[in-house]
Amino acid sequence: MQRRSSDRSEVPLTALRNGETGTVTSIRTGSGRGFGRGWGFEKRLMDLGLTPGTKVTVVKSAPFRGPLEILVRGSRLALGRGMAERIFVEIEKQ
Numbered sequence: 001m002q003r004r005s006s007d008r009s010e011v012p013l014t015a016l017r018n019g020e021t022g023t024v025t026s027i028r029t030g031s032g033r034g035f036g037r038g039w040g041f042e043k044r045l046m047d048l049g050l051t052p053g054t055k056v057t058v059v060k061s062a063p064f065r066g067p068l069e070i071l072v073r074g075s076r077l078a079l080g081r082g083m084a085e086r087i088f089v090e091i092e093k094q
Contacts, residue, residue, distance in 0.1 A: 013068065013079070013087040016058040022089030024054045029086065041086075049073040050087060 010025050027042050027050070049072050050056070059076060060069040067078045079087075 010088045010090055013056065013058070013070070013084040013089055014061075014081060016056075016061075016089065016091065018058055018060055021055055021057040021092045023092065024050055024052050024056060024087060025090050026052060026088045027086060028088065041083075045083070045087065048077055049075065055092075056087075056089060 011022075013022070016022055027045055029039075029041055045051075054072060057071040058068055059071050062068070065081050067080050068084045070077050070079060070084075
């Protein structure tokens with residue numbers, strides 16, 4: 001995925017590299033593969049503290065499409081790629 005340095009576009013959380021920070025802009029539930037990705041999915045993320053406007057830092061991205069370790073509201077969480085791909089963030093400039 002190519003990112004231009006001049007714009008602040010919305011990208012999936014999986015596009016952030018280790019150490020990068022972004023602000024959650026939206027959570028896309030969509031009708032992806034599988035069931036249970038509607039309100040229950042969004043509620044689960046809200047319970048974890050992942051709401052629009054929240055700053056998220058990628059601590060570590062596991063290789064081979066493994067989970068992401070993120071820092072959100074002072075807590076470290078591990079999110080599967082499937083979940084992380086549906087969380088959209090605006091990357092902060094450093």
